[in-house]
Amino acid sequence: MENIIQITKNDIVNEGKKLLDAGAKFVTAVCNDLDEKLEVTYFFSANRGVDLTCLRYTVGKDEEVPSLTGTTLSTLLIENEMKELFGLKVKDLAIDYGGHLMLAHDSPTTPMLKPKKAEAESKGEI
Amino acid sequence: MALMLPTILRNFFGGPATRMYPVQVREPFENARGHVTFNDDKCFLCGLCATKCPSEAISIDKEKRLLTFYPARCIVCEVCALACPGDAIDMVFKWRAPFYHKPVEVHESRGKRPRTPM
């Protein structure tokens, strides 16, 4: 994958806004569980959807991150989803579904997180 | 209404689009995938079908020489039929009554491993 721009979490709003103002379209965001940290990648497409640009930042699991919904409503669903499924602490969401976008009140919490390597080792699963 | 007229006329004079089903049955297409059937004389319990099946519809007990098939889990994907080295799995396109209970088929395999290495 080319065009990955590493940024810090506080830059996401500015950098995202810059890309959107230049005529790009928000595509989606992907969250990855890196055991200790979470890696968040925002994808933007430009030039009739052919070129992809990615903005990527890495945060600790208990850090708060800003939301892009203040700039564009297109990130609304995916940021809510990352918040629910990965426990990514997104603040200032335009519409906050409060953890019930995908999950019901009796669903498991943050189901997409992987079992921590250290814990799995101590249980003898690896 | 006037624009719809050609379609109305065609439907009026053309035959019905449906079939009198139990009386008239359409032959299945040659290429279509059907239900999984096992040929117990050919199966030699290599276990390939059970490993490859995406929905875990086949399980194998090598000691008792039994192959257990859960038809209600099968998604008719043809993976097992293509993987089987003994040619023991056929996909048969035939109408089958709906299940009232989830059935379990147990097959006693009697096949011999072919001598030529695969």
Added chain:
Amino acid sequence: MATRTTVPFGPQHPVLPEPVQLRITYEDEKVVEVVPVIGYGQRGIEKACELNEYNKNIYLCERVCGICSYQHSESVVLATEQLWPLDIPPRTKFLRTIWAEMARTHSHLLWLGLFADAFGYESMFLQFWRIREKVLDILEQTAGHRVIQSVNVVGGVRRDIDEAQKKTVIDTLNVVRRESDDLVNVLINDYTVKSRTVGVGVMTKAQAMALGCVGPTLRGSGVSEDARLTKYSAYGELNYEPIVETAGDCYARMKVRARELFQAIDLQMEALSKLPEGEIAIKVKGGPPANETVARTEAPRGELYYYAKGNGTRHLERMKIRTPTFANLPAVLILLPGCQLADVPVNIHSLDPCISCTER
């Protein structure tokens, strides 16, 4: 002052084919506010993709959506192949393109019928579905199944289209084209249809881009954008240019899909005539290497994104699926406020929503 009432529209509603709830606030008959609520069909397919072996994912991901199932299987194999990357034979690429366009034909016929039903034209609905049956038949003859084709594997396809089948396909497509021509003519020119759709749910070009819309919803607003322009599979060798309408209302979105229906038939004909000889699959050993990639295909409802990350084993580290409706759903925030209660179904249907695949 008019009183405000909040009414839940769905998840069980006669016009909705799938479970989505719209919490609509009305002022008399006029919609003033709407909040879409999903989550009635979450199946955890992304998680299951991590637990499955990579070649079992194809059959799972095909079931993300019942109508664009072909594009899902194509995307998942494209994503997995790009992790290596593998070199796919040209005949395979053409075959994949032909089936993809066949799937688009049946999906658009289905949608045109459902849309007619949304404004109460029920006989049109049945006429379109009757034609769709013919397309499903050729899918069954060539790929082995009507809806869940299960024809893609990592490294190739499992079925070939021989000369006899080619002839059947071309003959059937000609009939489909002739019959849909009559019906689409009615939809486009009929006075009643126009009065229900023209000027309803207008979304400007800027709004559509800002909301990240995809597919016919975006092209109906005058943006010429399509994943097929990235020339995946055989689209680079076909004569393809996206279809665009500029009005941005329900009528424009309907027109885009109606014209795409004929374009899909043309693309199939062209691909069939250019079908190169050769292998249809290559052998693949081991698991995908540690790498990450994005596969983008154009499903009937819009652009489909698959993000895959391998880790060198036969299991993937992460698979992310962004379905077209996931991107199109925020559009209801613009389409619905200000419209009449009776236009809500028409507006929702003009997006071609597929909620169960939104939630995966």
